[in-house]
Amino acid sequence: MDIAYQIPRLALLWVLSSVLLVVLPHVLRLPAWITVLALACIIWRLLIFVGRANYPGKLVKAVLVMVVLPLTVVQTRAQGVGVDAAVTLLLLGVVFKLLEMQYKRDIVIVIALCYVLIMVGFIYSQTIPASLYSLMSATVITGALISLNRDNARNTFANNSRLAARIVLQAIPLTIVLFVLVPRVSPLWTMPLPVSQTRTGITDEMTPGDISSLGRSAELAFRVSFDGAAPAHQQLYWRGLVLDFFDGRTWRRAGSSFLSFNMVSRSASPSRGIGQGTPVAYDVILEPTQQTWLYALQLAELNAQDIAQDRNYTLQTSKPISQRMRYQVRSYLENQTDLELTGTQLARSLQMPEDDNNPLSLAMAQEWRATSSGDREYVQQVMSHFREEQFYYTLNPPLLSEASIDDFLFNTREGFCGHYAGTFVYLMRAAGIPARVVVGYQGGEYNRFEDYTMVYQYNAHAWAEVWFEGEGWVQFDPTGAVAPERISLGVEAVFADQPGFMEDSGFSMMRFRDYQWLNTLRLRLDALDYAWNRWVVSYDEDLQLDLMDELFGENARSGLMIALGIGTSLFFGIVAFFMLRGGRGAARDPATRLYLTLAADLAELGIPRRVGEGAGDYCRRVAMERPDLASDMEQVTRVYEQLSYASGGRQDDTELQSLLEEFRKVLRGMRLRLLSRSKRVGLTLSELGRSR
Amino acid sequence: MQQRIQAAVNEIGTVLLGKERQIRLAMCCLISGGHLLIEDLPGMGKTTLAHALARVFGLDFNRIQFTSDLLPADILGVSIFEQQSGRFTFHPGPIFRQLILADEINRTTPKTQSALLEAMEEGQVSVEGETRPLPSPFFVIATQNPGSLAGTFPLPESQLDRFLMRIGIGYPDPRAERKLLESDHDRSRGAKVQQLMTVADLIEMRSLAATITLSPLLLDYVQRLIARTRDSDEVHFGLSPRGSIAVVRAAKTWAFMEGRQHAVPEDVQAVLPAVVEHRLRAATDAEGRTGTALAQRLLSEVDVF
Numbered sequence: 001m002d003i004a005y006q007i008p009r010l011a012l013l014w015v016l017s018s019v020l021l022v023v024l025p026h027v028l029r030l031p032a033w034i035t036v037l038a039l040a041c042i043i044w045r046l047l048i049f050v051g052r053a054n055y056p057g058k059l060v061k062a063v064l065v066m067v068v069l070p071l072t073v074v075q076t077r078a079q080g081v082g083v084d085a086a087v088t089l090l091l092l093g094v095v096f097k098l099l100e101m102q103y104k105r106d107i108v109i110v111i112a113l114c115y116v117l118i119m120v121g122f123i124y125s126q127t128i129p130a131s132l133y134s135l136m137s138a139t140v141i142t143g144a145l146i147s148l149n150r151d152n153a154r155n156t157f158a159n160n161s162r163l164a165a166r167i168v169l170q171a172i173p174l175t176i177v178l179f180v181l182v183p184r185v186s187p188l189w190t191m192p193l194p195v196s197q198t199r200t201g202i203t204d205e206m207t208p209g210d211i212s213s214l215g216r217s218a219e220l221a222f223r224v225s226f227d228g229a230a231p232a233h234q235q236l237y238w239r240g241l242v243l244d245f246f247d248g249r250t251w252r253r254a255g256s257s258f259l260s261f262n263m264v265s266r267s268a269s270p271s272r273g274i275g276q277g278t279p280v281a282y283d284v285i286l287e288p289t290q291q292t293w294l295y296a297l298q299l300a301e302l303n304a305q306d307i308a309q310d311r312n313y314t315l316q317t318s319k320p321i322s323q324r325m326r327y328q329v330r331s332y333l334e335n336q337t338d339l340e341l342t343g344t345q346l347a348r349s350l351q352m353p354e355d356d357n358n359p360l361s362l363a364m365a366q367e368w369r370a371t372s373s374g375d376r377e378y379v380q381q382v383m384s385h386f387r388e389e390q391f392y393y394t395l396n397p398p399l400l401s402e403a404s405i406d407d408f409l410f411n412t413r414e415g416f417c418g419h420y421a422g423t424f425v426y427l428m429r430a431a432g433i434p435a436r437v438v439v440g441y442q443g444g445e446y447n448r449f450e451d452y453t454m455v456y457q458y459n460a461h462a463w464a465e466v467w468f469e470g471e472g473w474v475q476f477d478p479t480g481a482v483a484p485e486r487i488s489l490g491v492e493a494v495f496a497d498q499p500g501f502m503e504d505s506g507f508s509m510m511r512f513r514d515y516q517w518l519n520t521l522r523l524r525l526d527a528l529d530y531a532w533n534r535w536v537v538s539y540d541e542d543l544q545l546d547l548m549d550e551l552f553g554e555n556a557r558s559g560l561m562i563a564l565g566i567g568t569s570l571f572f573g574i575v576a577f578f579m580l581r582g583g584r585g586a587a588r589d590p591a592t593r594l595y596l597t598l599a600a601d602l603a604e605l606g607i608p609r610r611v612g613e614g615a616g617d618y619c620r621r622v623a624m625e626r627p628d629l630a631s632d633m634e635q636v637t638r639v640y641e642q643l644s645y646a647s648g649g650r651q652d653d654t655e656l657q658s659l660l661e662e663f664r665k666v667l668r669g670m671r672l673r674l675l676s677r678s679k680r681v682g683l684t685l686s687e688l689g690r691s692r
Numbered sequence: 693m694q695q696r697i698q699a700a701v702n703e704i705g706t707v708l709l710g711k712e713r714q715i716r717l718a719m720c721c722l723i724s725g726g727h728l729l730i731e732d733l734p735g736m737g738k739t740t741l742a743h744a745l746a747r748v749f750g751l752d753f754n755r756i757q758f759t760s761d762l763l764p765a766d767i768l769g770v771s772i773f774e775q776q777s778g779r780f781t782f783h784p785g786p787i788f789r790q791l792i793l794a795d796e797i798n799r800t801t802p803k804t805q806s807a808l809l810e811a812m813e814e815g816q817v818s819v820e821g822e823t824r825p826l827p828s829p830f831f832v833i834a835t836q837n838p839g840s841l842a843g844t845f846p847l848p849e850s851q852l853d854r855f856l857m858r859i860g861i862g863y864p865d866p867r868a869e870r871k872l873l874e875s876d877h878d879r880s881r882g883a884k885v886q887q888l889m890t891v892a893d894l895i896e897m898r899s900l901a902a903t904i905t906l907s908p909l910l911l912d913y914v915q916r917l918i919a920r921t922r923d924s925d926e927v928h929f930g931l932s933p934r935g936s937i938a939v940v941r942a943a944k945t946w947a948f949m950e951g952r953q954h955a956v957p958e959d960v961q962a963v964l965p966a967v968v969e970h971r972l973r974a975a976t977d978a979e980g981r982t983g984t985a986l987a988q989r990l991l992s993e994v995d996v997f
Contacts, residue, residue, distance in 0.1 A: 589909065592997050614957035614996045645907040646954040 010155050012049055014144035015107055015114075016042055019094060021137040022117040029124065030088055031075060037068070041095040056099050068092055087120055107148055114141045126537045128529060139168045174571050181564040183557075184541040202240050202439050202460050204291075206251040208397075208404065208418040217457040220287050221441060222295060223530050225452035227281040231297075233443055234487045235333055237463065237475065238295040238455060240440035242312035246429075248353035249404055251422055251437050273299050273313065275332025283328050285533050290320045295440055295455075297331035298475070304328075311345070312436075313337065326538040337472045341434060349434035349467060358405040358426070365430035375433050375468055379476065382427050386420065386481040389413070393420075393483035395495055417442075417486075420478040421462040434467035438475075443490045449527035458491055591643045591660060594667055598636065601674060602629075615640055632670040639663045693897065694951040700888045704744040707885060708737050708861075710868030716949065717859050717966050718745060718833075723897050724945040726856020726938065727812050727832040729797075729970065736861045738835040742793040743885075745833070749894055750887040752827065754789040758800040760843065764807035768817045782819065787811055790827045790891070794834040798844040808832070809851045829894060849929070849971070856938050857963070858970035897948070904944040905954040909997075913957050914939055916994050917964070921972060927986060928973045935971045942967050957996045964991060 020042060027035045047053035056064075072092070076085040094113045101107055118134050118141070143164035147155055222238075230236075245254035279301065286294060294307065294315035302309075304327055308316050317325075341349070356362065372378040392414040401407045405426050408419055415423075421437050428435035442461035444453035463477040480487040486494050535543075545556050552559030599609045599618070607625050609618050619637035623630035643659045697719065704715045718741060721728040730738045739755070746753035756767060769785030786792070787808070794808060811817045812832050816825045834855070837844060852858070864872060914936065922930025931939075942963035947955040968990070969983035 592909070596997065610992075611995050612961075612992045614961060616956055616958045617961075641954075641956055644909045645956045646905055647907055 008147060008150075008155060009049070010157065010160075011107065011144060011147040012045075012101075014140065014147045014160070015101075015110055016045060016049075016098070018114045018137065018141040018144050019098060019110065021140055022114050022121070023091060023095070025121050025125070025130070025133065026087060026091060026117075029084070030091070033071065034088060034091060038091065038095045041098050045098045045101065055102065061096075061099070064096065083123055090117065090120065104148065107144075111141055111145055111148070114144075128532050135168065139164050142167055174568070177564075177567040177571060179539070180544070180547070181560060181567050183560060183564075184539075184544050202441075204241055204243070204253050204293075206243055206418050206422065206437065206439055206462060207249055208400065208408070208415060208422050219457045220526075221289075221455045221457050221459065222284050222286040223452050223454050223533075224285075224444065225283050225450070225530075225534070227283075230446065230453055231280055231333060233490060234480075235297075236441075236443050236453070237297065237438075237461075237477075238441040238444075238459075239298065239300075239314055239438055240295050241293055241314055242436050242438050242465075244312075244348045244436040245351060246353055246422070246426065248356065248358075248402075251425075254348045254351065273335060273337040275299050275301070276334040276336070277332065279330040279332050281328070281330045283534075284326065285530070285538065286321060286325045286327070288322050288324060290322060292317050292320055294321075294325075294327065296329045297333065299332045299335040299337060300329045301331070302327060302329045324533060324537065326534070338467065339470070339472050341467060346434060349436050350429050350432065352426075352429055357403045360406045361409050361423075361427065362430045364409075365427045369431035369433075375466075378431055378433065379428070379466060382424060383476065383478065383481045386424075386478050391415070391420075391482045393417075393479065393486060393494065417462045417479040420482060421464050424464045424476065424478040428464070428466055436465050438463055438465055442477075442487065445490070445492075447523050447527050447530070449524055450530050452527075452530055454526060454530075458495075461491075589644070591640060591663055594663065595636075595640050595644075598667055598671065601671060605674075615644075629670075629674070632673060636663075636666050636670055639666050693900070694949070696889065696893070697897075697949055700748045703748055703885055703888055704741070707744050708741050709872055710864050711737070711741075711861060714859055714861050715741070717857060717963070720942055720945045720949060720963060721857045721966075722749070722831055723894065723901055723949070724856060724941050725829065725831075725898055726941070727834070727854065729852070729855040729858040730833060730835045730861060731838065731858055731970075732835070732861045734837065736863070738833075738861060739793060739795065741861065742791070742833040742835075746791045747885040747887055749791075749889050750891065751829075751831070752790040753793070754786045754791070755793040755795060756786050757795045758797050758804070760799055760801065762800045762804050764804050765819075767804065767808055768811070768819050771820055782822075782824075784824070787817065788824075788826060790829055790831065792830075792832045794832055796837060797834040798836040798846055800845065802845055802848075805845065805847060805851065808834075809854055813854055829891065849973075852970045853932065853934055855970065856942060857966040859966050901945040901948040904947045904952070906940065906944070907954065910955055910957065910960070911940075913994075913996055914943075914960060917960070917990055920990055920994050921968070921986075926989075931968060931971055935968060938967050939964060961991055 023035075023038050044053060044056075048055060072085065072088055075088060090113070094110060094117065097106065097110050097113070101110060115138070118137050121130065121134055139161075143160045146163050146167075147160045150160065241253065243251035243253055245252045280297060282297075284295065294317065296302075296315055299313060300309070300315060302315070306317060306319075307327060308318075310316055315327075315329075338345070368381050369378050372381055390413055393416070394414050395416060397415045397419060398412045400412065405423055408415055408423055421439075425435040425437050439460075439462045441455050441459040442463070443459050444455040446453050461479070463475065463479065465473045465475050467473050477487060483494055544560070548556035548560045548563070551563070595615065602622060603609065605626070607622050613621075615637050619633050622633045639659070639662055643663055647659075701712060701715050701719065705712055708715060718728055718730075722745060730741070732738060742755075743753065745751075756762075765785070767785045767787050769783050769788070771780040771782045773779070774781050797805060797808070811826060812830075815828070815830055816823055818824075836847070863869075917939070918931050918936045921927050924930075939960065943955050943959040946959040946963050947953075950959065952959075965984065965987040969987045972983040972986045
């Protein structure tokens with residue numbers, strides 16, 4: 001390739017559009033001045049293209065760089081050194097290069113950088129639409145490359161796009177093979193990913209009233225697929241955090257409960273938690289929360305190095321979750337935890353606000369405890385109080401006064417799950433029973449298309465756990481006493497008509513769930529997205545080895561290598577087959593095919609036809625080596641030559657057909673005699689059938 | 693007709709012993725209407741072959757010995773002022789014959805070479821502004837010594853291309869040589885060759901050879917051969933269309949001489965080395981000595997089907 005060659009004009013348009021395409025996805029993320037600059041550079045290059053402007057002089061270029069560098073530094077100081085700053089520099093490099101793009105060498109650099117920018121795009125977004133967009137960009141960039149290297153006569157837009165599309169489509173099978181089979185190694189370094197400031201999901205403190213703000217959001221929290229059947233809706237309590245410190249208004253985590261221990265050490269001290277029955281195994285894909293806790297059903301067990309379990313059996317990570325995260329868990333729905341409480345634990349689960357100003361509730365609790373025969377009976381009494389008195393479950397509870405518990409129990413009696421859970425735990429502690437608040441999600445929507453459960457932000461929930469002597473922690477949900485259908489049917493059934501439910505979701509498809517087909521569409525789209533995340537985005541070393549385990553059993557790693565070898569050679573074999581066949585395909589007329597089967601038979605007799613040996617020469621050689629075959633061979637060859645070389649393509653079809661028929665007859669006769677004469681086993685009657 | 697061809701071949705064989713293949717190739721070249729280049733060492737029978745061919749067909753024969761001081765006018769002829777008539781009269785040169793033996797063509801200067809080669813291509817000569825047709829048929833047998841000998845001007849590719857075939861004669865095999873030694877050898881033996889055919893016969897054969905059938909399968913084979921010379925990295929220049937036409941034309945004549953109405957791959961293979969050797973040159977070769985090997989490779993690597 002002549003590197004200094006002038007750029008074909010069409011190629012320039014292709015390159016400008018590819019630059020535009022790869023810059024677009026970054027526009028929203030990067031500061032506005034970069035977008036403006038990029039557009040200006042593209043337009044300037046277009047003006048040069050149409051002859052309205054000149055290439056920038058040295059001074060202009062120097063000034064541009066001098067102005068842009070400080071701006072980038074300022075941006076870096078504001079956002080920290082990270083991917084964003086690097087992407088900014090790369091983008092600026094590309095758009096500036098446009099301005100000095102005069103020769104083929106320059107355009108090749110720009111095209112290479114465009115490919116890099118596509119990869120950079122994947123750092124930010126790995127969704128299906130983003131991937132399709134990248135595929136389209138790749139096609140356009142490939143088109144630019146084609147247009148750059150094609151001679152002028154065939155360098156048309158239609159030609160180039162067709163070829164580019166073909167190249168990209170042909171690359172897809174190979175991409176799939178390589179994606180599935182190339183050994184995955186954990187990255188050698190971790191990318192400082194851009195951390196979004198907006199955190200979603202439940203927080204680590206609960207002031208009665210704020211979980212209801214999640215009720216207004218229809219965003220996805222996480223998706224779960226169960227091995228086997230999913231548990232019943234009322235069993236789906238996704239534990240997130242345990243809140244055991246109450247200051248009179250707000251529930252918080254008490255100090256650090258982070259005495260992490262892994263599964264091995266827990267099984268060594270079984271008194272901590274004992275699972276009974278068969279565990280439920282499931283697989284969670286959590287949307288980024290920017291928080292450090294995960295969600296799981298009761299008494300979870302998992303094997304993951306970067307996830308620890310604290311002594312409240314909640315799952316914690318060391319870094320905020322800024323990307324979709326996938327983890328596999330087993331949970332024992334029937335379990336027994338903490339038969340004995342340590343001193344700290346006991347103190348924490350009995351803690352009361354220091355300046356407690358809820359005398360009415362406190363008195364009521366103590367009176368009820370005194371009259372009841374045991375802790376269990378007392379709990380039942382509290383539950384039936386919620387069930388039988390006029391309590392309401394609502395998304396829009398009234399504000400509570402300073403004495404929040406008293407106000408709620410005796411005055412407003414309208415509340416969301418946080419109110420009930422908080423008040424319930426307060427009443428337990430007031431009566432001297434250890435108890436704590438658990439926040440997380442309850443329920444989920446089942447998607448039958450991919451067999452998984454979707455849990456949304458509006459599924460956020462708070463409930464309680466009470467500790468009994470000799471029983472350990474037992475889960476109670478006072479909300480279930482107030483509004484049983486919240487637990488059995490889901491929050492949507494209760495709040496569908498309430499103002500405010502999902503009102504932050506804007507024009508969400510969730511709001512049209514009453515239309516059957518729209519709802520189906522929504523579920524299908526979500527299922528597609530789920531499958532994509534589960535099998536493509538989160539395809540890592542473990543998943544790869546699992547897959548190989550299924551295919552090869554014991555030796556998964558060598559199996560992977562073999563599969564990779566076979567996969568790639570199969571792909572290239574097919575390509576080679578079509579390439580080589582293209583040149584020779586026409587030569588294989590029926591007569592020649594038949595003749596070659598005879599040659600193959602003779603080769604087995606030890607007289608193979610040589611490359612470049614014509615029928616006549618071959619016949620003479622066969623006749624010399626096997627005089628017994630001479631007459632047959634001569635006849636076959638005579639007819640074959642007649643058929644292949646004497647026709648000249650002029651004879652009409654019937655004449656050719658009758659000749660072909662004669663050839664078949666002669667050939668069959670010869671092969672039959674061959675069969676009877678030779679002691680060869682290979683030539684069977686079925687083989688003879690081929691000549692028919 | 694085939695018997696007569698065989699008879700002619702045998703007749704020439706009485707003076708050029710044991711070289712039936714070379715004789716047939718030369719006759720094939722003559723019947724195809726192309727010119728022949730014989731490249732071999734001195735004394736191998738080049739002149740004998742040319743002589744015998746001319747006599748068998750009853751052609752008007754002349755021999756031009758090319759030397760380094762030969763001028764175009766020495767071949768083509770000159771106009772000389774005649775005092776009796778007071779006019780310039782054209783004295784035709786030795787080229788105005790039906791068969792020319794251009795001996796040692798590479799010993800003369802390029803200027804004279806191209807004068808002859810132009811005549812070969814055009815079938816006419818232009819002398820002093822007047823165009824004079826050459827006799828028909830017009831057939832040139834040029835001989836040349838291998839290029840490495842001293843005092844030679846190698847023919848450029850463009851002029852080599854005008855010869856339909858290039859053949860070598862080679863040493864006789866021991867039996868033929870013994871016979872040669874036993875016989876009473878002298879130059880006049882060539883004169884004993886009988887005339888077996890006429891110019892009319894030659895023209896008839898030419899037209900008959902043109903009617904030989906070429907099947908699509910055969911043309912595919914020829915095209916694969918040609919394509920190989922053009923694709924291959926080993927070959928400096930691929931065959932020109934003139935080269936591929938030459939292959940087909942010679943193959944047709946060969947098939948006719950074999951007594952067939954259609955050409956088969958063996959015909960192509962029989963003539964291919966003679967037709968393409970002098971047109972091919974290996975990419976690594978500056979001297980042009982590798983054509984033979986390339987032609988053999990071509991035949992053994994490109995399949996017939």
